[in-house]
Amino acid sequence: MAALLLNGVTIDPTFAEAFPMKATRLVITAHDIAWARHAAVSATGLATSVIACGCEAGIECELGAEDTPDGRPGIAILLFAMAGKELVKQIERRVGQCVMTCPTTAVFAGLPPDAGEPVALGRNLRFFGDGWQISKVFQGVRYWRVPVMDGEFVAQESAPVVKGVGGGNLLLLADDTDAALAGAAAAVAAMRQVRGAIMPFPGGVVRSGSKVGSKYAGLIASTNDAFCPSLAALAPRSELGEGVRCVLEIVIDGLGEAAVADAMRAGIAAIVERGAHAGVRRISAGNYGGKLGPFHFHLQALAPAADGVP
Amino acid sequence: MNWRLVLRQAPALRVDGRLLSPAHLRALAVDDVRRVALPSGRDRIELGEWFDVLPGEGDDDVLRIDGDLSRFDAIGGGLHQGTLHVRGDVGDAAGLGMTGGRLLIAGDARDLAGCAMRGGWLEIAGATGDLAASALPGDIDGMVGGTLVVRGRAGARLADRMRRGTVVVHGDVGDFAASRMVAGTLAIGGGCGAMPGWGMRRGSIVFAGAAPQATSTFVDVQSDAGVFWQLLARDLVRFGPPFDDLPRRRMTRLAGDLAVQGKGELLVTR
Numbered sequence: 001m002a003a004l005l006l007n008g009v010t011i012d013p014t015f016a017e018a019f020p021m022k023a024t025r026l027v028i029t030a031h032d033i034a035w036a037r038h039a040a041v042s043a044t045g046l047a048t049s050v051i052a053c054g055c056e057a058g059i060e061c062e063l064g065a066e067d068t069p070d071g072r073p074g075i076a077i078l079l080f081a082m083a084g085k086e087l088v089k090q091i092e093r094r095v096g097q098c099v100m101t102c103p104t105t106a107v108f109a110g111l112p113p114d115a116g117e118p119v120a121l122g123r124n125l126r127f128f129g130d131g132w133q134i135s136k137v138f139q140g141v142r143y144w145r146v147p148v149m150d151g152e153f154v155a156q157e158s159a160p161v162v163k164g165v166g167g168g169n170l171l172l173l174a175d176d177t178d179a180a181l182a183g184a185a186a187a188v189a190a191m192r193q194v195r196g197a198i199m200p201f202p203g204g205v206v207r208s209g210s211k212v213g214s215k216y217a218g219l220i221a222s223t224n225d226a227f228c229p230s231l232a233a234l235a236p237r238s239e240l241g242e243g244v245r246c247v248l249e250i251v252i253d254g255l256g257e258a259a260v261a262d263a264m265r266a267g268i269a270a271i272v273e274r275g276a277h278a279g280v281r282r283i284s285a286g287n288y289g290g291k292l293g294p295f296h297f298h299l300q301a302l303a304p305a306a307d308g309v310p
Numbered sequence: 311m312n313w314r315l316v317l318r319q320a321p322a323l324r325v326d327g328r329l330l331s332p333a334h335l336r337a338l339a340v341d342d343v344r345r346v347a348l349p350s351g352r353d354r355i356e357l358g359e360w361f362d363v364l365p366g367e368g369d370d371d372v373l374r375i376d377g378d379l380s381r382f383d384a385i386g387g388g389l390h391q392g393t394l395h396v397r398g399d400v401g402d403a404a405g406l407g408m409t410g411g412r413l414l415i416a417g418d419a420r421d422l423a424g425c426a427m428r429g430g431w432l433e434i435a436g437a438t439g440d441l442a443a444s445a446l447p448g449d450i451d452g453m454v455g456g457t458l459v460v461r462g463r464a465g466a467r468l469a470d471r472m473r474r475g476t477v478v479v480h481g482d483v484g485d486f487a488a489s490r491m492v493a494g495t496l497a498i499g500g501g502c503g504a505m506p507g508w509g510m511r512r513g514s515i516v517f518a519g520a521a522p523q524a525t526s527t528f529v530d531v532q533s534d535a536g537v538f539w540q541l542l543a544r545d546l547v548r549f550g551p552p553f554d555d556l557p558r559r560r561m562t563r564l565a566g567d568l569a570v571q572g573k574g575e576l577l578v579t580r
Contacts, residue, residue: 029537069540069541069542069544070536070537070540070541071540071557072537072540089481097541106537133572134512134573136495136538136541136542137474138541138542138545139545140319143541144540145538150533150534151533151534151535151536152533152534152537152538154537154538160485293566
């Protein structure tokens with residue numbers, strides 16, 4: 001299959017290979033959006049990759065007061081893990097240490113109760129109340145009220161866990177660092193408009209893309225030498241041609257296959273719209289030959305129609 | 311088939327009406343419906359003695375009963391599905407132990423309405439007597455689930471020993487409302503008698519009408535409970551005035567009853 005050229009940008013005839021994950025959405029509200037953001041940023045910190053973080057997490061969107069259960073501004077975050085058990089542990093740890101501790105916050109499930117298997121959200125955190133905690137059930141949904149020093153911390157008892165998709169990705173091959181950063185930032189900005197998807201790395205972008213395995217025993221991942229510009233002339237599997245001096249990757253996790261595809265589509269469209277003269281000349285993706293992950297996102301199928309590109 | 315029962319004459323003695331349920335009658339032919347025997351005193355008397363049995367309209371899961379049923383006790387008792395719509399007054403223990411479905415009473419209900427209720431929706435357009443949503447004599451728990459709505463006033467000992475669920479009274483309530491309450495929510499739209507929340511361990515009483523005379527075993531809590539209040543107030547909006555503007559009102563919280571566990575609360579709005 002030939003490469004596709006759109007507005008000067010080459011779309012490789014390849015696909016991103018993604019995996020099933022366990023996922024949930026939480027809604028964090030607070031007295032104002034700044035405190036909600038503090039809690040959300042903290043709760044989604046050190047959650048870039050399941051390789052060593054336990055989960056991948058990120059801010060999905062900000063919510064207005066009219067969209068939250070308690071009428072306060074809030075932030076929706078998404079958390080993904082490889083196994084339900086690990087996700088349960090991560091939810092409890094992160095909400096307990098980063099949300100309950102943050103002034104004025106409350107936390108709610110962001111998915112409908114029947115969306116998936118319920119796991120503990122406030123169910124165990126309530127014991128921080130040392131016996132002073134009280135609960136209330138509204139139309140079948142239980143909430144816990146834990147006395148804390150600024151009043152009370154309210155947490156929904158449980159949050160449903162659903163099947164998610166993790167590992168969608170785009171590789172942006174650029175002339176130089178400035179062009180790669182600008183292109184990646186534009187793509188991430190467009191992708192953040194898609195609901196149900198997050199880009200868990202710093203600023204949504206990862207520069208240390210990895211391949212599975214290593215020459216060193218015990219390492220489960222190592223640098224993606226095929227896309228390292230410094231190894232273009234050295235690594236036998238290099239995918240890089242002349243003029244590529246910087247490659248950045250955007251990794252996408254979504255609540256479903258459609259969310260990941262929509263985010264990738266938005267990212268590709270943003271790069272194509274900027275055109276090759278902006279410095280990102282090629283878009284590729286990482287995969288394992290299609291043998292490991294059941295979700296394959298073919299870049300050319302997600303690219304905007306050629307005749308719609310200026 | 312659904313049926314409409316029209317009362318021809320009131321019975322001389324009290325009648326246990328719990329067999330008058332949509333689920334029980336819809337499977338029967340008209341003659342079988344007339345032969346359903348209802349306990350009355352020491353006898354069982356066929357329904358046809360008192361009611362005309364007519365075909366109903368609409369949904370099969372609806373049973374309509376027209377007339378003054380104030381001598382019929384336990385109307386809707388054990389109801390678990392369907393809708394029982396009574397156009398008139400009913401006797402004691404309406405909705406006794408119901409677990410689901412809807413019981414709609416267009417008139418008044420006497421004592422013990424919603425007693426030992428476990429689920430479903432019981433709505434009384436008029437007033438109800440004492441001990442609504444409370445426990446049966448000898449039982450530990452009162453209402454343990456479902457929703458009781460009283461559009462008129464409610465008598466004394468409302469929600470005594472209530473453990474779960476929601477009770478909403480649009481009018482006044484009598485003395486000892488939510489006495490010995492274990493948990494759940496009671497919302498009062500009108501005035502309140504003496505000793506509200508006496509002996510309550512947990513649970514919430516919302517006063518959307520006049521502020522109550524709280525006893526000395528309730529203490530003022532000045533900390534912020536705004537999140538919980540918004541969740542509760544927004545849940546009560548669906549019951550209409552005077553609860554529809556609760557989210558916009560300021561709330562004062564009193565914790566008690568300190569004579570027992572003290573984790574209950576009186577939520578006074580203004």
